[in-house]
Ligand SMILES: Nc1ncnc2c1ncn2[C@@H]1O[C@H](COP(=O)(O)OP(=O)(O)OP(=O)(O)O)[C@@H](O)[C@H]1O
């Protein structure tokens with residue numbers, strides 16, 4: 001059994017899908033953002049505010065390596081930006097793991113994030129128009145990194161159960 005790594009833009013459903021997949025497979029789920037928060041004893045928002053994004057990206061890379069090197073098996077939900085910094089995208093192609101990009105459209109992401117942005121420091125202070133433009137540009141820039149995943153699952157218009165089903169087919 002290999003480690004399963006879920007990646008994709010903020011709001012694509014990494015945490016939600018990973019929790020459900022974990023229940024079905026009985027493989028424990030670790031959310032990279034939560035692991036960073038526990039280690040730093042600060043929320044992601046506080047890390048950004050007190051130490052800045054570059055420091056956060058360093059912690060994120062170190063924690064990703066730590067989880068990959070652990071002997072236990074996990075489903076790992078990455079942060080939205082994890083593949084896009086510190087050459088983390090190259091780690092996605094490691095044959096000791098299965099990496100899956102949860103691909104969501106701009107509209108899906110916008111609709112999910114618009115009422116749920118306060119804990120996400122990159123978009124927390126934007127109005128709705130700024131947010132839509134930001135997501136469009138940012139997703140375009142990030143797609144290069146996300147596309148280094150070994151597999152891709154389109155999540156638009158799917159229920160959580162349908163997306164989990166698609167992932168189980170990949171793992172079969
Ligand atoms: N079909 C669906 N699949 C997954 N999530 C969904 C779906 N429909 C609605 N959601 C909602 O989308 C929101 C974002 O999901 P989630 O927090 O899992 O994303 P994430 O990728 O972990 O985001 P982040 O990178 O910011 O941690 C949640 O409120 C979740 O309930």
Ligand SMILES: O=C(O)C1=C[C@@H](O)[C@@H](O)[C@H](O)C1
Pocket residue numbers: 009010033044078079080081082119120121122
């Ligand atoms: O997309 C991003 O760059 C981020 C996504 C979140 O998961 C957190 O890791 C943090 O808010 C940064």
Ligand SMILES: [Mg+2]
Pocket residue numbers: 014015016031033077
């Ligand atoms: Mg999450």
